[in-house]
């Protein structure tokens with residue numbers, strides 16, 4: 037049995053290791069806030085799993101629960117197809133780009149439709165942190181910024197296989 041003291045030491049050791057990872061390029065606070073912002077905004081269309089839409093009935097939230105404006109917007113794109121923001125297809129497109137490029141692209145998305153769900157402009161940076169996390173990157177001590185120059189794949193692959 038582990039004593040509380042051993043558990044505390046292990047916890048500290050794990051923190052130290054996480055802090056040292058070059059992959060720690062956003063903070064846990066950023067990605068947690070990003071998740072909340074994402075689910076109110078981008079997640080309506082790109083879905084809660086970030087895997088986008090192909091018209092399958094199990095996609096959440098269901099299209100029928102969205103506002104008329106959202107449904108109209110989606111109908112313009114192949115009958116409701118929405119590209120994924122996580123997984124292989126997404127990383128094939130975005131893995132070799134920098135985090136700064138991803139934030140900039142998300143910023144464009146933010147202004148491409150009427151969006152009331154975002155608190156402030158930093159929400160886009162937080163959403164990017166959340167997207168990186170879902171793609172396998174780990175939070176650390178360094179905050180993500182609009183100027184973060186690391187390549188997306190370097191943070192995502194840092195996390196290693198099978199960690200999620």
Ligand code: HEC
Pocket residue numbers: 077078079080081082106109110113117118119126129141142145146149163
């Ligand atoms: C009302 C639905 C809707 C919302 C809300 C929405 N998107 Fe999208 N998004 C789409 C659709 C549809 C496309 C595909 C558009 C096209 O094919 O030109 C798309 C495309 C994208 C792309 C391009 C993907 C690629 O690999 O090229 C990115 C990036 C993106 N959205 C990010 C976001 C982010 C970040 C948010 C939240 C701030 C967001 N979207 C909110 C529907 C939406």
